[in-house]
Amino acid sequence: MKAYPGLFISFEGTEGSGKSTQMRLLVNRLRSEGLTVTENQEPGATRIGKQIRRILLDPVHHEMASMTELLLMFASRTQAANEIIIPALTRGEIVVSDRFTDSTLAYQGEARGLGFETVLAAHRLALGSLAPDLTICLTIDLEKGLARADSRNQWSGDDANEARIDLQSLNFHRRVSEGYRKIAQLEPRRFRFVDGEGDRDMIAERVWTEVSQFVPARSQTK
Ligand SMILES: Nc1ncnc2c1ncn2[C@@H]1O[C@H](COP(=O)(O)OP(=O)(O)OP(=O)(O)O)[C@@H](O)[C@H]1O
Ligand SMILES: [Mg+2]
Known part of the structure; x- marks a missing residue:
């Protein structure tokens, strides 16, 4: 039995794999089918989440412990779940999220070495059994993806914000893929x-x- 009447979809993938682009195209398509869609972006969809995102991405914070990073991610995610995701799913809407707990499993659990069990324990504490019904993970050659993200950052002037995480080595991103x-x-x-x-x-x-x-089914019969 599903916990909520709505449908929860998340996008995953390494940097520059096209998550935000494909999420926008999907949201437009779902809306054109007459479906109500609520969007969530991690981290930073809520007012509190935006402040947490600033702490997470600030390149000055090189001393940040992996566990601090993990708990900040879940603090932001809990806020988004309470303000955005759960209310929309309860109303029967489709929620599309740019990243969710799978990112934390891949980045903090695998790539930073905290382990899946630790991340899943934090998830249970912060979010209980809330999980996407479907996750789309976009695959791309790592170097192509990082090059895409680099040229995007130059255009948007957002490079300082993204710098702390994007500066990680290619090996780090290989572990994320793993x-x-x-x-x-x-x-x-x-x-x-x-x-x-x-x-x-x-x-x-x-x-x-x-x-x-x-x-x-109602959208399929249109
Ligand atoms: N299929 C594609 N071919 C070429 N370029 C693309 C394609 N899809 C997206 N891009 C471009 O690549 C860059 C990264 O795409 P996007 O921002 O959607 O990726 P992302 O996975 O959300 O990245 P991030 O992990 O940094 O959030 C953007 O400049 C986007 O316009
Ligand atoms: Mg993105």
Whole structure:
């Protein structure tokens, strides 16, 4: 039995894999089908989350302990769950989230070495059994993804904000990818890899192939 009448979808993937781009295309498509969609972006969708995001991404905070990072992530996520995600799911809406706990499993659990068990324990404490019904994990060659994110940051002038995490080594990102592979092995039904290389619209079609199996039947009959 599902805990809420709504549908919870999350996007995952390494930096520059196209999560935000594909999330926007999916949200537009769902809305054009007449569905009500609520968006969540991690970290920072709430007022409190924005302040936490600033602490997390500040390059000055090089002394930040992995556990501090983990708990700040979950503090922000709990706030988003309470303010945005749970109310929307309770109303029966579709919630689409740019990253969720799988990011913490991959980045803090696997790449920073805290382990899945520690991250899952924090998740249970902060969020109970709240989990996406479907997760789209976009795959891209790591160097291509980082190059995409770099050129995007130059245009947006957002490079200082993203710097602390983007400066991590390629090896770190390889470990993140390994973390995602482990999640897929644990939860193959929920966690779906989608090829994130190629034309945006083509990738959006691949995403839709996965999502359309989950959207409420009324949209399919339109
Ligand atoms: N299919 C694509 N082909 C080429 N460039 C793309 C494609 N999809 C997105 N981009 C561009 O690549 C950059 C990164 O995309 P996007 O911001 O969607 O990735 P992201 O996974 O959300 O990144 P981040 O992890 O930094 O949040 C953007 O400048 C975007 O316009
Ligand atoms: Mg993004």
